[in-house]
Amino acid sequence: AQSVTQPDIHITVSEGASLELRCNYSYGATPYLFWYVQSPGQGLQLLLKYFSGDTLVQGIKGFEAEFKRSQSSFNLRKPSVHWSDAAEYFCAVGFQKLVFGTGTRLLVSP
Amino acid sequence: DSGVTQTPKHLITATGQRVTLRCSPRSGDLSVYWYQQSLDQGLQFLIQYYNGEERAKGNILERFSAQQFPDLHSELNLSSLELGDSALYFCASSADGQHTDTQYFGPGTRLTVL
Numbered sequence: 654a655q656s657v658t659q660p661d662i663h664i665t666v667s668e669g670a671s672l673e674l675r676c677n678y679s680y681g682a683t684p685y686l687f688w689y690v691q692s693p694g695q696g697l698q699l700l701l702k703y704f705s706g707d708t709l710v711q712g713i714k715g716f717e718a719e720f721k722r723s724q725s726s727f728n729l730r731k732p733s734v735h736w737s738d739a740a741e742y743f744c745a746v747g748f749q750k751l752v753f754g755t756g757t758r759l760l761v762s763p
Numbered sequence: 764d765s766g767v768t769q770t771p772k773h774l775i776t777a778t779g780q781r782v783t784l785r786c787s788p789r790s791g792d793l794s795v796y797w798y799q800q801s802l803d804q805g806l807q808f809l810i811q812y813y814n815g816e817e818r819a820k821g822n823i824l825e826r827f828s829a830q831q832f833p834d835l836h837s838e839l840n841l842s843s844l845e846l847g848d849s850a851l852y853f854c855a856s857s858a859d860g861q862h863t864d865t866q867y868f869g870p871g872t873r874l875t876v877l
Contacts, residue, residue, distance in 0.1 A: 685863070689868070696853060696870045697853065697868040698765070699865055699866075748862040749818070749860065749861075749862060753805060754805075756806075
């Protein structure tokens with residue numbers, strides 16, 4: 654069965670500190686991989702995506718993610734978090750039918 | 764702003780009723796997707812349309828139906844509503860509905876069934 658695991662429900666990071674959000678997936682083949690962000694009352698915004706090629710993907714807002722086939726992981730990183738990054742982050746995999754993880758809520762402390 | 768619009772923003776109704784959620788895709792996009800976000804099930808893919816035709820189906824209940832009209836807007840119809848149908852319903856659109864297309868999400872419609 655296809656599934657996405659985001660093991661951290663909540664993460665609190667100090668402003669200016671680095672961030673890593675974890676994502677592991679189970680899929681029949683190597684799927685396309687995505688990270689979306691959802692701010693309160695908003696829809697989902699695509700941060701970045703991986704289809705093939707370079708396993709380190711750059712996205713918007715200073716985010717990057719690294720695809721590791723051997724670990725079935727696609728972790729999201731940011732070197733320095735800003736207060737405006739506080740939101741819920743979803744990892745998703747698939748092709749047309751996206752399968753989403755349960756999300757990680759990021760809190761940013763001053 | 765993704766360019767995808769959804770109406771209404773909020774909907775409150777009673778069990779047993781029927782509602783219609785509307786989605787207008789981004790200008791030029793031919794494919795529309797519907798997702799349900801609930802506390803217990805998370806974000807789940809419901810159905811995809813491409814240029815008026817159903818292309819892919821997910822965990823959509825038989826009480827739910829959707830269609831995409833010639834002007835490319837889409838409607839999701841939910842009938843015989845149950846308390847468990849309370850959720851945020853997202854519409855997304857993409858250019859061609861291909862695997863490599865980026866899906867752009869609307870702000871969602873929050874449905875509350877009392």
